[in-house]
Structures are given as structure tokens and as C-alpha cells.
Amino acid sequence: MIPVIVVFAPTACGKTALAEDLFGKSSSFVFKGKAEVISADSQAVYKGLDIGTAKPTKEEQQEIPFHLIDVASPQEQFGLGKFLESADSLCAQIWRRKKIPLVIGGTGFYIRNFLLGSPSTPESRPEIREQIKQKLADLGKENLYAELKIVDPISAKKININDEYRICRALEIFYSCGKPLSSFSLPCELRKQYKFCTLILNRSREELYKRIDLRVEKMFEAGLAHEVEVLKKSGLTKDSPAMKAIGYSEFFIEGLSLEQIKEKIKFNSHRYAKKQYTFMRGIPEACIVDADDKEKIKQIISSFLSSVLL
Template sequence: MNTASKHKPLIVICAPTACGKTSCAEALFAQDSSSSFAGIAEVISADSMQVYRGFNIGTAKPDKALLEKLPHHLIDICEMRGSFGAGDFVRKTLEAAADIYSRKKLPVIVGGTGFYIRNFIYGLPPTPQADSLLRGQIEARMKKEGAQKLWDELENLDPASAHKIHIHDEYRIKRALEVCIASGKPLSSFSVEPVPREGFSFLILSLQRSRAELYERIDKRVDLMFEQGLADEVRSLVSSGCCAEDSAMQAIGYREFFTADGRLNEDIQAVKERIKKDSRAYAKRQQTFFKAFTDAIPLNADDIEGCEKKITEFLAGAENTLDSYAKFGHNIQSF
């Protein structure tokens, strides 16, 4: 990788759900790990659901023990009934990265929300100017009809864009519909050149597992979530005022608990099987999405040694940045 001295190094670890992203980051950067990079980094979570307070089990949110030995940013920063989109992620990630650099640490983006990562690295494509009247009409429809109805409409108009947008990302659903209606062209027709964001040098590690192995891990994870009390978590969220129409409740792992009329489904086994099915379908889409990251280096998710090697090479090329990373600690000085 060609690293100019003005560019700050930033590592991205991306992969489908249940692939082992968090375990990989812990093995590489946690303070108590045996890795050469123990304690040098802080994680910026690229998970569209872990931003919401109260949504813990279904999002596989890192526990307190991990957060103490590997600090995470963009966790629990949004109210449970709030909304958070790609633009928010880019803005918050820039702020978090600046904070991490100020303490001579290395920012590492870890997550599976591909469009968040893509938009941070490559930016957003140019699109038609916003139409305030049309935007207001779509906003009113979103409140009345819900995200699923508008997402279904978007899928008919622009399937390529719809399949890249999470059902709970109301902002991007509304914006994609607005572009389709205002321009008569799908949002996906407005392309962006894959030029990385200025000021950063990126190392993108794309963790891999076979589809069969990934599906098995997803099924086991969902079983564990129910053992940990996912159903009780959902009931507690509903008791706190959350409903099926809320952005966070429309995510996989939560939306499956609701019937078509917004009531809680008491058939827990059916809910569990639906979550597994939806998670497997989502993982398949993620695998396809991450293949489009042409700069990414594919590595087996269990190949920690291979990850260490790529990071070593990357930081060696970045030796003129941030005071040669000497302030990261003795493990980095050998670079």
C-alpha cells in the first residue's frame, strides 16, 4: 500500500454477521492479548444496531470485560427510539478517529454494516438536489406506512439500492425513494468513483468463512441469544415504550418478534427460526457486498497470524505518520 506521510493509518476489519470480527479484534488489539499489537488500538464499531441503548443481546454488543481491555466507540450513543444513518456514522467516525489519534492510538473500524464502511472510505455519490416538498411527503408516508412498505416500494423501483439498505435505515430508504421519484432514475445509477477518503491510508481486512460454516455459526449464535434472554430483552424494550415501527426494532433479531399488526408473537420457536433464516439471508448479502471492496485483503477469520502479518506490513509503510507510531509503545518501535 502506498502510504503518504500526510495520511493517517486506519485499519478496517469487516465481515458478515457471526463471522468472528469481534474475536479477531480482541485477539489482535486487546490489552491482555499475546499479539504484537496488544493495547495500541481502539475500536470504532461499524454496526448499525450497537449504537442503540438497550439493544444488547440481539446486537451481540461487546460486554463490559471486553470494553475495559479494548475500548470501543459508537456503542450506546443513540436513544432506543432514535434514528442513526450512514451520514451520522461518517461524522461520528471522523470525530472518534481524531480523538483516538490525539492519544497516539490506532483507530480500527470493526463491523459488518457494509454501507457504513463503504461510505466512510469512499464517500457518497453525487445525487440530485433535495426537494423539500417531496421529502416532506415521503417523511409523512414513512410515519404513516412504516419502513417496510417504503422499502418494498424502493425494491420495485431500484432493487440494487434496496438490497444495500437495511430495513431500519429510514433515512437512506427515504433518500433513495426521493432520488428515484425526483430524477426518474434509480439511486444506483449515480455511481461514485472508488477513491479512498483524503487524509487516511486504509488497510481493509475482509474476514472469510465458507457459507456452510457461517450459517452454522449463525444458528448457534441465535440459540445462544435466546438462552441469554433475548425474548425478555424485547419485552423490556416494549415495556419501555418501543414499538414495531421504531428504527431499531426493524432490525434482524427484533423485527421477527412482531406480528403484522404490531403485536408481540408469543410463538418463540417460530420467532427463533425466522431470525435464523433472516440472518442467513443477510449474511449472504453481506458476503456479496464485501466482495465489491476491491482494496480489501481476504483472510480466513481464524488466521490471526495472517492478520498480524498484514498489519505489520501496513504500519511499516506508515512509519512516517504520527511520530512513527513510536508513542504506541515498545511493540511498535521495531517497525
């Protein structure tokens, strides 16, 4: 089994700083330099989205290696399937380098599925998959999504209209066995190929919202509005996959002033942070730790690494 440290926390909880403090070149931690980060952030994958995603700076990325940062075009849909495939491949590569994979991020949907895996569904039928791919090419994702809403409305609500992979997979399952994807239960046990140390960093809602609001203010000071204008001029629209993100989609709402956009981003970020915690409920063996309790965090990780690196 590959040992993996998984750290979940919503935006503005200090995840990047924690990774540096634990494993960065300048760290005083006994295991410094022993890990590489796999980002579990659904928007940091996109090139050009730097300020609004609070992407690790070049200096931070020199302190500790980061993966799944700037790996996709803003026009490209990078969904759960690509994340899981990439994360699994990276874990194996990092472990071969005698380092520990550190999966860290705030996209609870990604992390939950990485820990537990996807629902146990029927084996793929190549002929049906090819038919759906052809239908996608001929009719477009909008028509396939409309079809999914008819045959499996529960799954459709959970899938973004731009996530072509998951739309096709859900339709493939339905037409392979006549049962919707939503009828298959999610696994409740951790994946067997990994030995996990899972931390959920907790902050009070009041403190978390204050940190989010401060981060949004700093994003505007750093030039978020200009970054969005540059992205628009490059051809991105409100329908581009990357522009669906909080911090970017709000700029496409007509009639809002910059101040109103800023407040809208804060509001949406609060709601999103709350939603991400719900994704992480009931994860087996996860430790919920105060985000500021660095000694407790180091103690848990040190104990884990001592057991797997012996």
C-alpha cells in the same frame, strides 16, 4: 492521511475477539493498546439492544475502547449519514490521541461507503432542502417515501422507510437536478483522506451458518425473549427503527412460538450474512483472509502499522 484498519465479517465470525486479541490490554501482539474500535454495526448503536446484537460486554469494552455502541435511542433512526459523519469525526479524534482507528463490523453497507464514499452528487440547494424538511414535518416519512418510490424507485428499494435522512437526501438530489440518485455511480476508488488496511474475514458458508445458529441458541439462553418484552413494555413497537433488526423484528410476527421465532432468526441471519458479503465485493486493495488464520491477519496488520507509524 489518517491510517485506518478496516475489518469486515458477518455476524458470528469472531470480530470482537479478534480486536481484543490484537489490541486489547491482555494482548501479546506487539501493537497492543495501539487501537480504538469504531463499531460498524447498524444495530449496536441502539441502547437496550444488548443480547440480540451480540454487543461487546462491559469487560470486553474495558479491554479495548469501543465507539458507536449505545449512542442512539431505539426510537431514533441511525442511518448511513450519521454513521459516516460519526466515523469520520472519531477517526480524527483517535488519530490525535496517537492511536489507530479500527473500523470493524458486519454492516457491509456502512463499511463500503466508509471506504469508497457516497456517489458524487450535485451540490445541495438549501432552499430545496428546507422545502423537503418542511414536507417531512407536515406529511410524515411515509408520504415522502411514497413520493421517492415514484421519482426514484431504484433508490427507494435500497432505503429503509425509517431512514429519513436518506429519503430526504434522495428527494433533494432529484428536485435539485431532475436526475434520480440512482443515476449517479458509486465511487470505485478509496477515499483519499485515509490510508486503509482492509481485511475481509472469510468462513465457509457451512461453518458460518453453524456459528450463527450456535449464537442464536446462546442468545435465547441469555434471555433474548425477556429483553424483547422489556423493550416492548418501554413503548417500542414493530415500527420503531431499532425493532426492524434481525433478532427483534421476528418477535412481532403473530402466531409464532418461541421455537419458531428462533428458527426464523437463524434463517434471516443466514440470508443477511450472505447479503453482507455481496456488499463487499470489489473493494480495492482489500485482503480476503481466513477468519481463523490469526498469524496471517497479524502479519498483514503488523506490516501496515510498521509502515505508517515509522
